[in-house]
Amino acid sequence: MATDYYGVLGLSRGASDSDIKKAYRRLARDLHPDVNPDPGAKERFQEISRAYQALTDPEKRRIVDLGGDPFDNGAGTAGSPFGGAGFGGLGDIMDAFFGGGGTTRGPRSRVRAGGDALIQLELDLDETVFGTTEDITVDTAVLCDLCTGAGTAPGTHATTCTTCAGRGEVQSVQRSFLGQVVSSRTCPTCAGTGQVIPEPCTRCGGDGRVRARRTIQVKVPAGVEDGMRIRLTGHGEVGPGGGPAGDLYVEIVERAHPVFTRNGEDLHCRVTLPMTAAALGTTLTLETLDGDEEIDIRPGTQSGSVLTLRAKGAPRLRATGRGNLHVHVEVETPTRLDAEQEKLLRELAVLRGEDRPASSSEGQGGLFSKLRDALK
Ligand SMILES: [Zn+2]
Ligand SMILES: [Zn+2]
Secondary structure (H helix, E strand, O other): OOOOHHHHOOOOOOOOHHHHHHHHHHHHHHHOOOOOOOHHHHHHHHHHHHHHHHHHOHHHHHHHHOOOOOOOOOOOOOOOOOOOOOOOOHHHHHHHHHOOOOOOOOOOOOOOOOOOEEEEEEEOHHHHHHOEEEEEEEEEEEEOOOOOOOOEOOOOOOEEOOOOOOOOEEEEEEEEOOEEEEEEEEOOOOOOOOEEOOOEOOOOOOOOEEEEEEEEEEEEOOOOOOOOEEEEOOOOOOOHHHOOOOOEEEEEEEOOOOOOEEEOOEEEEEEEEEHHHHHHOEEEEEEEOOEEEEEEEOOOOOOOOEEEEOOOOOEOOOOOOEOOEEEEEEEEOOOOOOHHHHHHHHHHHHHOOOOOHHHOOOOOOOHHHHHHHHHO
């Protein structure tokens, strides 16, 4: 049976918020473990704290008022972002293993917590780096507005199941060589809830929830990365019988950027420099996520060298500061030289004593001259 949370606080249904607060404070003053050493008091204190929690949270209180237990949300949905289907809770698992043989267990609540939902959100690099606010559209189960979760047609009520007389389980007796074996199992008529709905709500068919498309605003913090999930508490599926909604997980999918690649908080990009610029030095303008940056290329910059722009990467998600932007320099060897350019380069080569490349380890009769001969 669901706990009588009103009774625990000495209240009746329909008590006002301030009645609940007053009743809780009055009881807590007497029962708090700091003031009351009695071992029974501690247990009682936990009871009233739970009742207080159940009745001061509007969502939980709604479940209490529907005859459910907001803390009886089953094990099936906890921690799983893909819940919703499969086991409804610990009760089902117990049933599966032990044939529902528990004697202290009453009918289970018809109201259950909803499953979690997962949706992907594609973002550009500047959005993941600087954060953004996005509207997303989700299809989930929401509370049926006709019966507000009760599942009954207007003006009708759920009734006690006649198959199990409201116990939620039925017993059967079997003869075996050990003698009579009595086993109990979940009542097939009411699925263990002890209640049936004679006239189901026409909108939700008795489930207490309907599918609907909603638009939700998601605040994406600066510095999120591809594959991270943002949890929106209570934006998942509403549970059967109008039970509290699960959570909605928004998974970030970062679109590839034409210039920058990302590695955690660091960004990388490649710039190509003409050989002459690399040799003589230059200043180039790089369009970063923060706007244009002047980059000083020193004379004699080598291909493969990396210039680091501090704090121009992505912000650290759980700390302050930002990562770096690494600029990988690639020096381009000129191709398709015209006669004039070739002449100048040859002169330069002579001036630098670089006009005899064949004088490498291969010597005069080496690879270069062999190649030259072959091409003739
Ligand atoms: Zn039944
Ligand atoms: Zn309904």
